[in-house]
Amino acid sequence: xxxxxxxxxxxxxxxxxxxxxxxxxxxxxxxxxxxxxxxxxxxxxxxxxxxxxxxxxxxxxxxxxxxxxxxxxxxxxxxxxxxxxxxxxxxxxxxxxxxxxxxxxx
Amino acid sequence: xxxxxxxxxxxxxxxxxxxxxxxxxxxxxxxxxxxxxxxxxxxxxxxxxxxxxxxxxxxxxxxxxxxxxxxxxxxxxxxxxxxxxxxxxxxxxxxxxxxxxxxxxx
DNA sequence: GTAGAAAATCGACAGTTATCGAATTGTGGT
DNA sequence: ACCACAATTCGATAACTGTCGATTTTCTAC
Numbered sequence: 490x491x492x493x494x495x496x497x498x499x500x501x502x503x504x505x506x507x508x509x510x511x512x513x514x515x516x517x518x519x520x521x522x523x524x525x526x527x528x529x530x531x532x533x534x535x536x537x538x539x540x541x542x543x544x545x546x547x548x549x550x551x552x553x554x555x556x557x558x559x560x561x562x563x564x565x566x567x568x569x570x571x572x573x574x575x576x577x578x579x580x581x582x583x584x585x586x587x588x589x590x591x592x593x594x595x
Numbered sequence: 596x597x598x599x600x601x602x603x604x605x606x607x608x609x610x611x612x613x614x615x616x617x618x619x620x621x622x623x624x625x626x627x628x629x630x631x632x633x634x635x636x637x638x639x640x641x642x643x644x645x646x647x648x649x650x651x652x653x654x655x656x657x658x659x660x661x662x663x664x665x666x667x668x669x670x671x672x673x674x675x676x677x678x679x680x681x682x683x684x685x686x687x688x689x690x691x692x693x694x695x696x697x698x699x700x701x
Numbered sequence: 702g703t704a705g706a707a708a709a710t711c712g713a714c715a716g717t718t719a720t721c722g723a724a725t726t727g728t729g730g731t
Numbered sequence: 732a733c734c735a736c737a738a739t740t741c742g743a744t745a746a747c748t749g750t751c752g753a754t755t756t757t758c759t760a761c
Binding site for chain 2: 706707708709710711
């Protein structure tokens with residue numbers, strides 16, 4: 490394991506607003522949002538009570554840590570979970586988040 | 596999952612020196628240190644190149660997040676991994692750290 | 702009780718971060 | 732062309748963090 494790399498992920502998620510934001514994106518990733526299975530900044534403003542500039546900032550942080558990917562589509566910024574990262578380190582997050590799929594040691 | 600609680604753990608481990616410190620304690624927990632299977636501040640000074648006060652500070656942070664337990668024995672402060680926490684959230688850390696025992700989804 | 706080692710405490714400082722309001726840019730519809 | 736909306740950028744500020752050197756406490760061994 491690369492310590493720097495791992496610390497970077499923790500750094501991206503230690504802020505509870507940012508963690509909540511990440512989980513919200515993950516949730517949309519599975520259950521769908523009003524926009525249809527995807528998640529944009531406007532969706533999040535309704536859920537978390539932080540300002541749009543702050544959300545924009547946090548999204549950039551998450552993207553910078555490769556935890557999510559973003560894509561500009563029309564007026565909206567579509568955010569998606571980066572599956573590769575989940576596969577590599579983030580499994581525990583998704584697993585814990587959903588409170589299902591318990592972990593088993595090999 | 597409790598977001599605040601999870602964020603607290605990430606917060607305790609996002610600093611790479613602190614993560615390294617945690618992993619060092621985990622390592623001693625298994626393979627043993629010169630002191631005999633345990634880990635004190637003096638052991639760590641030799642590994643990480645940060646000062647004793649800083650290490651002391653980091654240890655308190657880890658203990659405060661319930662990731663380790665500490666016990667004063669004579670002149671030494673013995674640090675140990677909190678197994679309960681590992682069991683609850685930290686499995687991925689230990690697993691990744693050792694690069695063995697791969698995770699399997701249920 | 703004195704000396705020395707281990708660790709903690711105490712400021713202090715530099716750097717980082719979260720957050721906001723205001724202003725700006727970009728996009729789509731009318 | 733204009734308006735409304737989505738998002739970003741731009742300071743600014745308050746709060747937090749990591750780190751250190753110096754000092755102090757706590758313990759052991761003599």
